[in-house]
Amino acid sequence: MSLNGQSFLLDPEKRAGPTRYSHARVVQPSTHHTVYVSGIAAVSPDGTYEGVIENADGSFTADVKQQTAAVLRRIDSIIRGASNGKANLYNVVDSTVYILDMKTQYADMNDEWNKIWTDRASAPSRATIGVRELPDPHFAVEIKVTAIFEA
Template identity: 80%
Template sequence: MPPNGQSFLLDPEKVAGPTRYSHARVVNPSTYHTIYVSGIAAIGPDGKYDGVTENADGTFTINVAEQTAAILRRVDSIIKGASDGKANLYNIVDAVVYILDMKTQYADMNAEWNKIWADRASAPSRATVGVKELPDPRFGVEIKATAVFEA
């Protein structure tokens, strides 16, 4: 069984499109530990914002691809730390992606996501939710995840 459980696809032969996620992941809870990762945005422990350019007029330009890549690196570090190195991004069974503008930012976020997971069978289940705002105007995307690893 893969590190993030068994993938379930409702109609695997009919699944098409550029988005990679499983419809569900099946995990035996008696043999696995669960890590619940809080919503993570593109700010590091040093206070530096990834994927943000401050404009002369005080507004911000957000690069969602850069932010998504940075968030996924942080989530990977969190999972590795919480599991004492026994797990990583590939142990994620479920994720929620919060994004400010689905029309202009979804494709960039999804392209970074697809760089990590090569196909739907290996990818976690995922919901992507368009939101009005995130906790900081420099955030374009935030990701919350649940990972499992063998006990």
């Protein structure tokens, strides 16, 4: 069993395509703590934005691939801190990903996601939602997760 519980797949023998996520995670709530991580975007504590390319005319472009990698690193740091080093991204059981454009950004977001969770058996359950806007125009992606770890 993985650190984030047991994976449940409706049809584990069927090929699922390029997306790696479990249909569900089963966690026994005996001696576990739960960490609920708020929606995190690619902004550092000092206010700088990761994955944002400033254009010559003063406008900017947000790179969803770079931002997804940055967000996942930041979430990993949050989970490690909140658990006093007892947990990390591999303890995530559930996630919600918000992106601005499913057609043009989903594949790049998913590529970065799949670098962390390399198979469906270890990946958390996930919903990916296309939204009209995020709280800051510099954001291309925001991710919210729930993680568990043993006390």
